[in-house]
Amino acid sequence: MTEQEKIALIEETLDLDEGTLTADTVLDDVDEYDSMAKLSLIVMMDDEFGKKLTGDVIKGFKTVGDILAEME
Amino acid sequence: MKSIIDLTDKRILIIGASSGIGKQCAITLSQVGAKVILAARREDKLREVLELLEGDGHGIKAMDVQDTENIEKCVKEIINEFGALDGMVYSAGVGTAIPLLQTKPEKIKQVFDINFFGFTEAVRQICRRGRYNPGMRIVGISSVASIRGDKSKTAYSSSKSAMDSAIRCIAREMADKDICINSVAPSMTATELYDRYIEKYGEDSDTNQDLLKRQYLGIAKTDDIANAVAFLLSPAARFITGITLPVDGGLTTC
Numbered sequence: 001m002t003e004q005e006k007i008a009l010i011e012e013t014l015d016l017d018e019g020t021l022t023a024d025t026v027l028d029d030v031d032e033y034d035s036m037a038k039l040s041l042i043v044m045m046d047d048e049f050g051k052k053l054t055g056d057v058i059k060g061f062k063t064v065g066d067i068l069a070e071m072e
Numbered sequence: 073m074k075s076i077i078d079l080t081d082k083r084i085l086i087i088g089a090s091s092g093i094g095k096q097c098a099i100t101l102s103q104v105g106a107k108v109i110l111a112a113r114r115e116d117k118l119r120e121v122l123e124l125l126e127g128d129g130h131g132i133k134a135m136d137v138q139d140t141e142n143i144e145k146c147v148k149e150i151i152n153e154f155g156a157l158d159g160m161v162y163s164a165g166v167g168t169a170i171p172l173l174q175t176k177p178e179k180i181k182q183v184f185d186i187n188f189f190g191f192t193e194a195v196r197q198i199c200r201r202g203r204y205n206p207g208m209r210i211v212g213i214s215s216v217a218s219i220r221g222d223k224s225k226t227a228y229s230s231s232k233s234a235m236d237s238a239i240r241c242i243a244r245e246m247a248d249k250d251i252c253i254n255s256v257a258p259s260m261t262a263t264e265l266y267d268r269y270i271e272k273y274g275e276d277s278d279t280n281q282d283l284l285k286r287q288y289l290g291i292a293k294t295d296d297i298a299n300a301v302a303f304l305l306s307p308a309a310r311f312i313t314g315i316t317l318p319v320d321g322g323l324t325t326c
């Protein structure tokens with residue numbers, strides 16, 4: 001999966017318009033990044049990458065790039 | 073002195089007995105005299121639970137309820153080995169949290185396979201002639217989620233509501249056969265499920281703190297649930313059928 005495809009997957013997961021995010025986007029600046037969005041990331045990571053994200057890992061996410069780093 | 077809850081020599085099948093609420097039910101029921109058959113997927117864990125039981129005549133059966141077609145075979149083997157049942161506890165379950173936009177039909181089906189279809193199929197199989205003794209009592213482990221809405225709980229809550237609805241119908245249909253069926257609806261209880269919840273949200277998270285405000289008697293211990301199950305399985309509860317008993321530290325009063 002290319003970086004662009006991964007970003008598109010994050011946008012779909014957070015129900016954002018295509019092209020809203022880049023790797024540098026700061027998550028605190030994204031209004032939609034709330035507790036349900038975090039839960040959506042947990043489900044997506046499990047479904048797509050077979051990874052179980054813990055609360056601590058999620059807390060560590062500052063930018064979209066941090067999420068991308070977990071998507072492998 | 074006579075104990076009101078007495079299950080001496082009653083043969084009770086517990087599905088989902090390898091951990092959490094089902095494990096505690098096994099221990100508690102053995103303490104009031106029952107002979108329990110422990111079922112779940114992890115045989116090593118079932119053996120560990122077996123060691124904790126009081127009395128003798130208990131047994132184990134490895135069983136995956138997700139494979140609903142296999143339940144009939146497992147129930148037949150259980151009856152052949154241990155004899156007809158006096159009761160069953162269905163504690164197998166998965167407690168999923170999935171936001172609506174990711175709640176695809178196959179996700180709902182995965183949850184229903186274990187929480188609901190496994191339950192109705194196990195009940196259907198043990199309610200056949202020759203597989204139960206008169207006065208059999210069944211208890212499903214439901215959840216307060218059955219009657220409360222919560223974010224991300226569409227699949228889980230629906231599966232528990234389905235269980236409770238089924239129980240009301242089965243209670244009426246099976247009354248003539250001298251079979252009673254009820255469910256217990258716990259709120260948050262200290263099991264591996266709660267550990268995973270804390271791992272996901274964190275102890276100090278708003279989600280957990282909100283929960284503790286609503287569930288004002290605190291987090292339930294597994295004995296709190298097992299004691300209610302023991303009562304509902306006992307002849308002392310002979311006049312109770314088709315109900316869902318909240319064991320919820322006050323949550324549903326809020």
Ligand SMILES: NC(=O)c1ccc[n+]([C@@H]2O[C@H](COP(=O)([O-])OP(=O)(O)OC[C@H]3O[C@@H](n4cnc5c(N)ncnc54)[C@H](OP(=O)(O)O)[C@@H]3O)[C@@H](O)[C@H]2O)c1
Pocket residue numbers: 087088089090091092093094111112113114115117135136137138139163164165166167186187213214215216257258259260261262263264265266
């Ligand atoms: N803990 C709570 O706060 C809480 C609150 C309300 C309701 N409940 C309900 O209580 C029930 C028990 O939960 P718990 O907290 O005790 O969770 P738990 O410790 O995770 O126990 C779940 C049990 O279900 C068994 N199980 C899961 N999938 C199975 C399968 N496919 N086939 C056979 N057995 C299976 C597990 O055994 P194996 O993995 O060995 O198969 C285990 O014995 C669940 O129905 C849950 O929804 C729990």
